Amino acid sequence: MNGAKAKNNSLIGVVIGSDSDLPVMASGLELLDEWGVPFEVKILSAHRTPKEAADFAQTAAERGLKVIIAAAGMAAHLPGVLAAYTHLPVIGVPIASGHLKGIDALYSIVQMPPGIPVASVGINAGRNAAILAVEILSLTDPTWQDKLDMYRKKQAEAVLDKNARLEKCGFRAYLDGGQP
Incomplete structure (x- = not known):
């Protein structure tokens, strides 16, 4: 599956406010791609392309999207703007940028007015x-x-493997290279 290209059967729409946000979103996009989840990625700005952002959100459900992920830094209005134009769940990803290193973006995303919720991750x-x-x-x-x-099972196995190594070699040897 090539998540780099928009697909007609996309279930998740990922919108980033700037191409500089793409590296932050890469591990999530790679996971969606690995799991075979159909998704599309767009660069749209709440401030520079407000009409296009609104159009994206207004047509998302009829295009088959079920969830929107929106990433933005600093003022981070993008997730809220998209949420204002759709009834689909919107997940905001605050991006560390500017002087406040993402705290401003986090507050912008989680402090939405009543009736226009946006979920947020770290x-x-x-x-x-x-x-x-x-x-x-x-x-x-x-x-x-x-x-x-399967993902959670792999996570648990990785932790248990590390624990077994720690117990076998002790903390000093583990710190000196006994870790993977």
């Missing part, structure tokens, strides 16, 4: 946004639940 947490979007998809399609179950 600063630069593009991967968590992708996982949350798939969790939302899994509510109506068990295919995605299987992907989530």
Whole structure:
């Protein structure tokens, strides 16, 4: 699956406010691609392309999208603007940028007015946004639940493997290279 190109069957729309946000979102996009989740990626700005951002959100559901992920830094109005124009769930990803390193973006995303909610993940947490979007998809399609179950199983196995290594070699040897 090539997540770099827009698809007609996309379930998740990922919108970034600037191309400089793409590296932050890359690990989440790679995960969606690995899991075979159809998605599209757009660069749209709440301030520089407000009409196009509104059009994207207004037509998202009729295009088949189920969830929108919106990443933006500093004022981070993009997630809120998209949420104002759609009834689909919007997940905001605050991007660390500017003097406040993403705190301003986080506050902008989580302090939405009543009636226009935006979910938020942590600063630069593009991967968590992708996982949350798939969790939302899994509510109506068990295919995605299987992907989530396998992911969590792999996470648990990795932690247990590290614990076994630590117990075998002790903390000093682990710190000196006993880790993967």
